């Protein structure tokens with residue numbers, strides 16, 4: 001067991017966290033819809049869509065286990081069956097999985113879909129239950145003109161429970177379904193999960209860090225740095241990957257907690273947006289500003305007041321014998337670096353009150369890289 005990573009497995013994508021941050025509204029709504037229908041002995045079908053890492057799979061697991069543990073509905077218990085269709089992307093392979101889940105099996109070949117479905121219902125009859133069939137990453141299935149979705153939504157109530165669907169996809173899959181199935185997914189049966197914003201991600205990262213890491217090893221500075229990096233995509237998985245990698249890097253470095261430099265290293269190793277060719281293209285002033293920022297960032301801070309960077313910039317310019325640019329030109333160069341995705345400016349506003357960060361690669365690495373380039377460029381440019 002590491003000093004920082006106490007329960008790394010809880011950061012694994014297969015781990016279902018006990019609590020879902022900032023999804024109470026959605027979960028309450030979904031639980032209510034299923035419980036109301038199942039209590040009356042009916043079925044309910046729902047389609048959930050949303051971007052990568054918006055928590056679709058997590059919400060499916062949470063809903064499934066809440067309904068399972070929630071006791072009997074209309075006198076009958078609930079069983080959730082989860083199938084990832086990405087890996088089992090034909091009606092037959094999905095149905096074989098469902099058969100096993102209700103304790104029956106059939107040879108792989110020789111049976112029509114409808115026959116298999118009969119056996120499936122027999123399996124349910126053996127021990128009465130409502131089935132919640134979660135078909136995750138269902139796009140792979142519906143693009144092959146699935147009949148299974150239709151058959152399951154039209155499956156007669158089996159008297160001893162009902163069969164409900166919970167479809168999960170990154171895009172709207174209704175256009176691919178036949179009109180009859182589509183009618184089971186009217187407006188109130190669709191839910192689009194919004195991507196997480198920065199405040200959501202901050203809370204998610206802090207909560208998941210509290211499960212996985214030793215207390216005191218993930219300062220707010222670092223939690224916010226990670227959330228800022230992931231807020232562009234709203235992708236919680238990306239945020240948690242950064243957290244995991246930063247924690248590993250911190251441990252390998254023998255540090256007692258995660259530092260901003262470890263987050264930068266985690267970002268730079270996985271998804272490099274700052275390349276050497278991008279640096280080659282920069283004019284002298286932004287190059288010197290970046291060097292000043294890299295030097296300022298070698299301490300424990302993820303963000304530095306812009307004025308402090310400007311002071312550091314003046315010193316760097318002097319060191320290399322370059323003429324420092326005006327305040328306005330300095331600010332313009334900073335905004336250009338922000339547009340290039342190299343520098344983070346927050347909060348946006350006047351140059352006075354803002355702070356600057358650079359989360360793309362370790363500051364120490366950038367400093368070394370820039371020192372060489374600046375020396376070549378500025379010195380070569382002299383008469």
Ligand SMILES: Nc1ncnc2c1ncn2[C@@H]1O[C@H](COP(=O)(O)OP(=O)(O)OP(=O)(O)O)[C@@H](O)[C@H]1O
Pocket residue numbers: 011012013014015016017019020021022023050051052053054055056057058059170204207208236237240
């Ligand atoms: N609200 C939340 N609270 C805590 N952890 C969350 C929350 N939402 C997502 N996560 C975690 O973030 C990661 C990504 O979430 P999830 O796998 O559910 O996304 P997804 O929408 O299914 O993505 P994909 O489209 O790639 O399948 C998982 O590790 C999940 O546990």
Ligand SMILES: [Mg+2]
Pocket residue numbers: 056057058136
């Ligand atoms: Mg998923």
